[in-house]
Amino acid sequence: MVRRNKPRQLSGPDLERFLQAAEALHKSIVGPLISPQCDHYRSLQLLHEALLKTVREVTGKEVAFIRWNGTGPARRL
Structure with a gap:
């Protein structure tokens, strides 16, 4: 049987x-020192900016793999 009604959101x-793919893309974007x-x-x-906006829209919350402090992204310990 074929599933005709596709889900309206990711589960x-x-x-x-x-989220794993978005984090990998984030790292490849911010990696180059140019x-x-x-x-x-x-x-x-x-x-x-488009990536962060899309992740916020899909998940409904702020991006978990980026934590900002006053001077830039904070490194995970």
Whole structure:
């Protein structure tokens, strides 16, 4: 039998896989140390903002893999 009604949102394992992929993408975006004056830096910054917005919309909460303090992202201990 074919499932005709697809779910309207991600659940359990699908949501976890989405968050893992988003975290990997986040690390690949913020990893390169390039000059803030170059076009690539600005493009990566726009991509990163879109990623964070999408994760917030899908999960309904702030991004768990980024914790900010007053000077930038805080490292996990």
